[in-house]
Amino acid sequence: MTELTGKIVLGPHRYGKAENRVVRIVRDTARHEIRDLNVSSCLRGDFDAAHLEGDQATVLPTDSQKQTIFSYAKEKGVTFIEDYGLALARHFVDDVDPVESARIEIEEYVWERVVVDGAGHDHTWTRKGSEVRTVAITVQGSGSDRKEWVIGGLKDLVVLKSTGSEFSGFLTDPYTVLEPTHDRVMATSLVAQWRFTASDADWDVTYDGIRATMLEVFATLQSKALQQTLFEMGRAVLEKYPFIAEIRLSAPNKHHFAYDLARFGVDNDNEVFHADDRPYGLIQASVLREDAPDAGIAWEPYTGAV
Numbered sequence: 268m269t270e271l272t273g274k275i276v277l278g279p280h281r282y283g284k285a286e287n288r289v290v291r292i293v294r295d296t297a298r299h300e301i302r303d304l305n306v307s308s309c310l311r312g313d314f315d316a317a318h319l320e321g322d323q324a325t326v327l328p329t330d331s332q333k334q335t336i337f338s339y340a341k342e343k344g345v346t347f348i349e350d351y352g353l354a355l356a357r358h359f360v361d362d363v364d365p366v367e368s369a370r371i372e373i374e375e376y377v378w379e380r381v382v383v384d385g386a387g388h389d390h391t392w393t394r395k396g397s398e399v400r401t402v403a404i405t406v407q408g409s410g411s412d413r414k415e416w417v418i419g420g421l422k423d424l425v426v427l428k429s430t431g432s433e434f435s436g437f438l439t440d441p442y443t444v445l446e447p448t449h450d451r452v453m454a455t456s457l458v459a460q461w462r463f464t465a466s467d468a469d470w471d472v473t474y475d476g477i478r479a480t481m482l483e484v485f486a487t488l489q490s491k492a493l494q495q496t497l498f499e500m501g502r503a504v505l506e507k508y509p510f511i512a513e514i515r516l517s518a519p520n521k522h523h524f525a526y527d528l529a530r531f532g533v534d535n536d537n538e539v540f541h542a543d544d545r546p547y548g549l550i551q552a553s554v555l556r557e558d559a560p561d562a563g564i565a566w567e568p569y570t571g572a573v
């Protein structure tokens with residue numbers, strides 16, 4: 268075994284307050300609004316002394332980051348999570364001296380109004396499914412070196428189609444037992460992240476539009492494989508939204524196997540399935556424009572949640 272003798276040095280480092288659960292109620296009128304968030308802050312910069320000497324002189328405590336996150340929910344509001352995240356990231360870079368870049372990751376849990384007498388109730392909601400809206404914002408540098416990246420997204424969007432999906436003609440080897448199929452259930456729990464080319468957009472309209480575009484392709488494409496479905500979903504989004512530079516998709520193939528009822532002399536024409544929750548094929552693809560602007564550190568994750 269090679270014995271290494273090189274000097275030991277500090278590598279890349281960053282720090283912040285992860286997973287602040289911020290619930291913001293807007294109660295200016297009797298009809299309240301709710302935003303339910305999980306917010307993480309992450310700062311990069313010259314924090315070498317803290318690691319090398321235990322010197323905290325340049326370290327803004329993670330507790331202060333947390334207090335800022337909560338206070339900004341009132342001071343700046345969270346009308347759009349993208350703008351709230353940008354305000355936080357810009358503040359840390361512009362107002363906290365050693366910070367060279369800041370990343371704000373936000374998950375948003377969606378609530379739906381309870382219907383009473385045919386109308387959405389003013390101050391009572393139920394949580395909407397598993398779906399989570401996400402944003403990851405990175406602000407780096409100042410002046411003419413300033414860079415800002417906004418990555419919108421969603422995760423845990425569970426979607427299933429009961430036909431219109433095939434998988435055949437695949438490579439085989441001595442271990443291949445899978446039968447080709449021209450009619451199967453296709454289901455996944457989608458994670459998608461799309462990178463904007465600018466820090467301003469019609470955030471909610473774009474989110475709804477991208478979500479609808481991906482679901483329309485999932486539903487209508489006669490799929491030869493989940494890989495093809497992901498690419499076509501991504502392509503449709505880029506075709507429709509010229510201000511999206513790239514989109515990354517991750518989809519577990521939630522397998523549904525037709526249950527063997529022949530043992531009981533009962534036909535099963537893709538009517539009864541066993542839903543296998545694991546193992547799952549995990550298919551991941553990115554779709555991008557050849558002229559996409561540089562992503563810099565936009566995709567470097569922090570908590571892994573976004």
Ligand SMILES: O=c1[nH]c(=O)c2[nH]c(=O)[nH]c2[nH]1
Binds near residue numbers: 493
């Ligand atoms: O859409 C699919 N892609 C695969 O790569 C694959 N592999 C597999 O066993 N089933 C499937 N389905």
